[in-house]
Amino acid sequence: MTNVLLIIFIISLLYVSIANRIVTYVRVLSLQGFILFGVTFLQLQDIQTWNLVLILLETIIFKAIAVPVFLGYLIKRNKITRETEPYLPHFISLIIITMIVVITVLLANSIQDTKLDKIFFIVSLSTLFTGLYFIASRKKIITHVMGYLMIENGVFVLSLAVGNEMPNLVNLGIMLDVFASVLILGIFLNKIGDVFKDVDVDQLSNLKDY
Amino acid sequence: MTAIYFIAAFVIAGLLFANRNEKVNYILVILFGLLQTGFTLFACYSYKNTALEYFTFDSLGLLLLITLSIITLPALFHSYLYIKRHNETPQSRAIYFAAMVLLIASITMAYLANHIAVIWIFTELTTLSASMLIYHHRNKLALEGTWKYVFICAISITFVFIGILFLSLSLQHAGSSDLSFSNLMTYRDQLNPFWLRLAFLFIFTGFTAKLGLVPMYTAGIDAKDKAPAPAGALLASVLMNLGFVGIFRFYAIVANTSLFHWANLIIFIAASLSIFVATVYMTKVTNIKRMFAYSGIEHMGIVMLGLAAGGVGYYAAILHIVLHAFVKSGLFFQFNQLYRTFQSKSILHVGNYFKYNPAGAIVLLLGFISATAMPPSGLFVSEFLIFRSLFEGNHIILLVVVLLLLTIVIWAFGKNILKMLFLPVAGIDETKIPKISPWESVTQYALMFTAIWLGLNPPTVFVELIKDAIKILPN
Numbered sequence: 268m269t270n271v272l273l274i275i276f277i278i279s280l281l282y283v284s285i286a287n288r289i290v291t292y293v294r295v296l297s298l299q300g301f302i303l304f305g306v307t308f309l310q311l312q313d314i315q316t317w318n319l320v321l322i323l324l325e326t327i328i329f330k331a332i333a334v335p336v337f338l339g340y341l342i343k344r345n346k347i348t349r350e351t352e353p354y355l356p357h358f359i360s361l362i363i364i365t366m367i368v369v370i371t372v373l374l375a376n377s378i379q380d381t382k383l384d385k386i387f388f389i390v391s392l393s394t395l396f397t398g399l400y401f402i403a404s405r406k407k408i409i410t411h412v413m414g415y416l417m418i419e420n421g422v423f424v425l426s427l428a429v430g431n432e433m434p435n436l437v438n439l440g441i442m443l444d445v446f447a448s449v450l451i452l453g454i455f456l457n458k459i460g461d462v463f464k465d466v467d468v469d470q471l472s473n474l475k476d477y
Numbered sequence: 478m479t480a481i482y483f484i485a486a487f488v489i490a491g492l493l494f495a496n497r498n499e500k501v502n503y504i505l506v507i508l509f510g511l512l513q514t515g516f517t518l519f520a521c522y523s524y525k526n527t528a529l530e531y532f533t534f535d536s537l538g539l540l541l542l543i544t545l546s547i548i549t550l551p552a553l554f555h556s557y558l559y560i561k562r563h564n565e566t567p568q569s570r571a572i573y574f575a576a577m578v579l580l581i582a583s584i585t586m587a588y589l590a591n592h593i594a595v596i597w598i599f600t601e602l603t604t605l606s607a608s609m610l611i612y613h614h615r616n617k618l619a620l621e622g623t624w625k626y627v628f629i630c631a632i633s634i635t636f637v638f639i640g641i642l643f644l645s646l647s648l649q650h651a652g653s654s655d656l657s658f659s660n661l662m663t664y665r666d667q668l669n670p671f672w673l674r675l676a677f678l679f680i681f682t683g684f685t686a687k688l689g690l691v692p693m694y695t696a697g698i699d700a701k702d703k704a705p706a707p708a709g710a711l712l713a714s715v716l717m718n719l720g721f722v723g724i725f726r727f728y729a730i731v732a733n734t735s736l737f738h739w740a741n742l743i744i745f746i747a748a749s750l751s752i753f754v755a756t757v758y759m760t761k762v763t764n765i766k767r768m769f770a771y772s773g774i775e776h777m778g779i780v781m782l783g784l785a786a787g788g789v790g791y792y793a794a795i796l797h798i799v800l801h802a803f804v805k806s807g808l809f810f811q812f813n814q815l816y817r818t819f820q821s822k823s824i825l826h827v828g829n830y831f832k833y834n835p836a837g838a839i840v841l842l843l844g845f846i847s848a849t850a851m852p853p854s855g856l857f858v859s860e861f862l863i864f865r866s867l868f869e870g871n872h873i874i875l876l877v878v879v880l881l882l883l884t885i886v887i888w889a890f891g892k893n894i895l896k897m898l899f900l901p902v903a904g905i906d907e908t909k910i911p912k913i914s915p916w917e918s919v920t921q922y923a924l925m926f927t928a929i930w931l932g933l934n935p936p937t938v939f940v941e942l943i944k945d946a947i948k949i950l951p952n
Contacts, residue, residue: 382649447631471621474699
């Protein structure tokens, strides 16, 4: 069951690569939050109940509901247009993300490790590189933020892989998640929408050396 | 005492944030200065002890903590001058000082942390407090700088976290789950090399955002440019040292495993690229603050070269990072007087500074001599030792390339600084130039001379501390 959920997670990455509207991104982020909830529930068998409840609450309330709702609110409030405005065509994005997944699978197969469930490693690394690719290939600042949130999800998957032995690392991951998301989303995007007329990376090029 | 310091610092930051009265604000700031000094003295007396389980007063932490506390006092003083002259609203003053106190306290705790996750937590806190300082002016450019800083630091901190996860996988092979540095050192031979390699890559990359090396150096430049100069002084000196602490403590473990040469190669690549990047930008830059920031990147590259070359380079690297902190913070403290004289950040609009503020001009000249490591500066000693370690390690080609790049840096830096000091610029209205009291430069003189003294005639205690800090590295 865990494998099924994680494979759906990978498919969601491919789906995002050809998505044309920002709303789709928000929905996929929300879906990923729900998937992580399921994976956490199935995976973390050996940890204390209250800790498990905390992690489950974080995935379902924070990742799956609060952040997507807040993103939707920001998009409305800052009047962000609905196109994702990639620098590359969708087809090429799809190819690149497929390549990322294939390469991580090949990399994972070269690992001789009995301690690690390989699928966690594959999913987390693919998500990490996909997030980085999104940050590099999309124009709007809000898509950068979503790329970052996707990276966070990937890191969370990896922390689940070691969660049974070291539950504190999962808690650290949650701390990072909440802290960074609140910092990035709450303070700056609000202000950026007010100060910059178009929420575009091209606006962020005034700090120069000469 | 550590718990008292920690709680008191956070309480002071909270009170500063909530309070709007000017007098109370400055009383709290003075209190924090006393607290920081007191805690540093306490740290000296409890050398080698452990507090609260996660904090150890070891040599490296103590050395950098003393550096931080020496820089903190002028930083608070210059912040006071800065806020007083800028007619700040009570709210922005409150946020500024609260953020500064939080930043200094987080850096202090991160220096002393003996557990990789604890360093990570406090590094995250420095991102938060530094971003509040960068956003101080609340205009479009400050927002842009803040946004870039926060975003890149968030990604870097995530990278460090991924590195910690890989490290835990590596440690599971040794049958342990405690990520403190001493425990990692104990199990160093049983760590799984594959995961350790990945862990080192990610942790190193993540900490370069704070240290100011390629690949993540970019955010720091914008941050030092947009933050008020007294805060920029902290970002350009003690915060960079925090990145060094994070990398150094982990490197010490990796260096004692079979990955020693591989890790050195990674550091060599990042360090030489940093020096190259800094050189390229130094020749082009016209913004004074950014020029200082790029100079910092070049110095961090030199420090990491020393660390990777080994031998006498270990000693020189730590000496260099301490001296660089004094010199660079001194230059940033000087910047505000320069700005008040010419009302411009651009080198093109600044000139003949000796005529308007001789005391400050001598600071700039001293800072230039120190930052380019010419004798009598203390950095000459450390840089010379680093070059010697490169020579002894048979990295001749790298040494030649670095020396060439540094020559270009000296040319670019000298061209700009000497123009600012001696060449008159057209169109300056001399009636508008304010008289600047030479007393404001006293703290910078103290910092510059400290750097010279520590380099040329280091006290025995100082040398012993450095030697003890590098004991864990293989020779």
